[in-house]
Structure formats: C-alpha cells, structure tokens
Amino acid sequence: MADQFVQNPVGAEPPMLPVLRWDEPPEGPVLVLLDQTRLPIEEVELVCTDVPALVRAIQTLAVRGAPLLGIAGAYGVALAAVRGYDVEEAVGLLEQARPTAVNLGYGVRQAAAAYRAAAEKGADAEQAGQAALAAARGLHEEDAAASARMAEHGLVLLDELLPGGGHRILTHCNTGALVSGGEGTAFAVSLAAHRAGRLRRLWVDETRPLLQGARLTAYEAARCGMPYTLLTDNAAGSLFAAGEVDAVLIGADRIAADGSVANKVGSYPLAVLAKYHHVPFIVVAPTTTVDLSTPDGASIEVEQRPGQEVTEVTSPQMAAAGGGGSGLPVAPLGTQAYNPAFDVTPPDLVTAIVTEQGALSPVTGGGIADLCVRSRQVTIS
Numbered sequence: 001m002a003d004q005f006v007q008n009p010v011g012a013e014p015p016m017l018p019v020l021r022w023d024e025p026p027e028g029p030v031l032v033l034l035d036q037t038r039l040p041i042e043e044v045e046l047v048c049t050d051v052p053a054l055v056r057a058i059q060t061l062a063v064r065g066a067p068l069l070g071i072a073g074a075y076g077v078a079l080a081a082v083r084g085y086d087v088e089e090a091v092g093l094l095e096q097a098r099p100t101a102v103n104l105g106y107g108v109r110q111a112a113a114a115y116r117a118a119a120e121k122g123a124d125a126e127q128a129g130q131a132a133l134a135a136a137r138g139l140h141e142e143d144a145a146a147s148a149r150m151a152e153h154g155l156v157l158l159d160e161l162l163p164g165g166g167h168r169i170l171t172h173c174n175t176g177a178l179v180s181g182g183e184g185t186a187f188a189v190s191l192a193a194h195r196a197g198r199l200r201r202l203w204v205d206e207t208r209p210l211l212q213g214a215r216l217t218a219y220e221a222a223r224c225g226m227p228y229t230l231l232t233d234n235a236a237g238s239l240f241a242a243g244e245v246d247a248v249l250i251g252a253d254r255i256a257a258d259g260s261v262a263n264k265v266g267s268y269p270l271a272v273l274a275k276y277h278h279v280p281f282i283v284v285a286p287t288t289t290v291d292l293s294t295p296d297g298a299s300i301e302v303e304q305r306p307g308q309e310v311t312e313v314t315s316p317q318m319a320a321a322g323g324g325g326s327g328l329p330v331a332p333l334g335t336q337a338y339n340p341a342f343d344v345t346p347p348d349l350v351t352a353i354v355t356e357q358g359a360l361s362p363v364t365g366g367g368i369a370d371l372c373v374r375s376r377q378v379t380i381s
C-alpha cells in the first residue's frame, strides 16, 4: 500500500496540497476538504454541504490544526449563511466543535461579525452571506501570508541560535500545509531551512495516539523531498542524550497571555528534555493562536478525547475492509484510557515564540501581549 505514495527525491517542490477550498457547483456552495484521516495512504476529498458535516469533520480530525480550524470555521459560517441555515446556530455548533485551539472560535467570530454587520446595514441574506465568505477568504489569505513570514523569522532565529549550517530539528505532531492557509507553522520553518540547504535532519515524532507525525508530517516531508526520519515518541529522549537534536520546533493551539503554550500532548516532555539538554525549544504560531483573554496555562481547556483512540489501532482503511469495529484492540477490552489531546508548556521552558510579527522570548522578550498589540491592535484589558 505504501507504494501508492512514493517519496520524492530530495529537493522536490510539489504543488500545494488542496487542503481546503470553497466551491460553488450547480447544486449549491460546498466546502471541500482533504480528508486527513485517510492520509498518507489515500488522498480523498470530503465535501461538506452543511455545518453538521463540517463539525463532524473537525471532531474526527478530517480537518485539523489550529490555524486551519479557524479558516474552516469561518467558511462554515459562510456556508450556513449562503445556504440559508440558521447562522447563529451554526456559530454555536462550530465554536463548540473543539475547545482548545483558540483559532477556531476566532475564525467563526470573524465571519459571524461580517455577516451581522452586513445585515445591520440592510444587506439581504445572500449579500450578508457573501460578506461572511469574504471574511473567510480574507482569513485564509492572511494565514497564508503569516505562514510565509513565520518561515522567514523562524529561519533567521535558527541561524542565529545555531551558527554553522545544518540544523537537526525535532518536531512533534503536524504543523505543515495541512494545518494552514499556507505552508504551515513550525514545519514551514523546517521547509525554509531545507530550501536554504540548511536542514541536516528532520526528526519526526510519530505523535501517538492519532499519529499526526507518522501519517501527516512524514507525508509532507516526503512530498517536499526533505531529509526526515520518523521515531516513536518515547525515542526522543535518547536522541537528545546522543546530542542529535539542535532545536525543537512545534506549533501551538493556544498561547495564553503569560506565554504558556497548549500544544499536542507530548510537547511538554519535549520542553523539559530541551531544557535539560540546553536545546532551543521554539514555538511557531500566528498571532491568531494567541489568546490574551486566557491569563495563563491553567486557564486553558485541554480537550479530552475518547479512550478508544489509545486502546485501539485504527484506520479508515481498516474500517473499509469490513469486520466489526474499525479498530484493532491493543489493550484488554474495557480498559480505561487517559487521552488528553494537548498539554501545556510553561513560558520558562519556551526559548522563543515565533509569529508573523517576529520572534520573542515569552519570559524576557517584553511578553507575548506586546507582540500581539503590534500585530492586531488588540486592546489589552
């Protein structure tokens, strides 16, 4: 099966992934997603014609990753509006679809605000729907631009922190084009290093239990012809001990006002390892991931996911092959499992946060709030 997807030669530059697009076929507007649960074996499109379908796609991680969730949420409001569904009901469903990534609520609120503003000015439903769609398209374009700027700022920081050429970068989960309107967040920095001839190795954590690293980051790195090696999450420590990691690059789902970072579970242990081994731990995220209304890490709601994701190994291909459930048990039936989707890294373990506005230390660099004021003119209460 793996030969359905052949690794590209080093240096390859494939077309952008069709991660998410708005389409208007004769039967009505739709949101078309690349179904990330089917990757890397199959590249399958998922067509959402209504908000419940999009909510299911978000909750099953067919579409995922903080910045992309914001974009999808905004398009979801537009989909409800142009198809004549209850927009306020759609806003509620979308905002609640997943709790941790602040971008989702931000994108939904941006599109909803555009819809309401148009309606208040006398626009009819179609015109107000188009206003929501324009807001979604704007968010999509802004995120693509932010991705490019984060890649630039991140590579400059890597070169400053790691003079002397080939960087060996450890990454966790997936932070590439599959989470973005552009080429991603942390992955985009690694890709920029690769394009500049300064990526010696990309160490890819598999990222149990949903394997975003093995299934998605390896897929993206292979497409781009990057020198990557997959590892089990519990092998990361031995890489640090062997001196094989020059920097850790990860994304974020929510950054609190004190610089605490919520990200895929397993990020916090990497931050502790990085601190112990004096390795830079760098978070790469757009300012839409910063939530100044969340004061600290303890205030971030961490999504708890079904224990079945831990006690079974599953894939859509297994489900399609038939049989009982879609999963292969790896624990006794009835086993209870602890399955937080994220963990929180305190600011003192974060070397730098790179956004589209630049890089700063959350502890010594003037604080994340200062960075966001410059970028989005947010008011600090």
Ligand SMILES: CSC[C@H]1O[C@H](OP(=O)(O)O)[C@H](O)[C@@H]1O
Residues within 6 Å of the ligand: 061, 064, 065, 066, 067, 172, 173, 174, 175, 179, 185, 186, 212, 250, 251, 252, 253, 263, 264, 265, 285, 341
């Ligand atoms: C840069 S956003 C990517 C971020 O989202 C992932 O979570 P999930 O796969 O559950 O959506 C993970 O936390 C990544 O770092």
